[in-house]
Amino acid sequence: MAQRVKGLTLRSRVAFVKHTYGSEGMTRLVPNLKGQARELMESPATINSSGWYDFDVQLEIDRAICKVLAKGDASIYLAMGAYSADFQISKEDTSSPEDLRRFLKLQMTMFSHYFKPGTVEMVTVSDNEVLIRIKGFASVRENCDTNMGFLKRSIELRGAEGVTIDEPKCSQDPTAGVCEYRLRWK
């Protein structure tokens, strides 16, 4: 089964490029793309937020942003993911760790609708630590970095402080079979 992602993520990339590099960022990006990736970035208004697009198309766009606009700086993937959270989630101070976990749980239900196939589960480790597992979706380094940028920023937008994220298990390792992100805060 071809892996697919929602157009919403592609729209957030367009917004990221314009926000970070101005409209000339899009002009520089387009000649470095082919096929559908090129068509979509040439006419971003045609991107349907709730439509499905090939994961490879998103990956081609993300890699071109890294290579052409960020001059190969791979930290751009975390920044792109964080911007996706800014793009979709409203800022609000959430007081208790319990509220934060409830918010994350709800957020993960939405997150699970952004790609297919695959499922998302959240495991609470302690008051301020959760594990988020994505099963059934074969990821790559760049995608896990944008996911981590997204997850970290999501709870920062809700007032969490001292947030750290890492990935103890990744589906790139065939024996893991899962991407597991560990999210901790103060």
Ligand SMILES: [Zn+2]
């Ligand atoms: Zn991974």
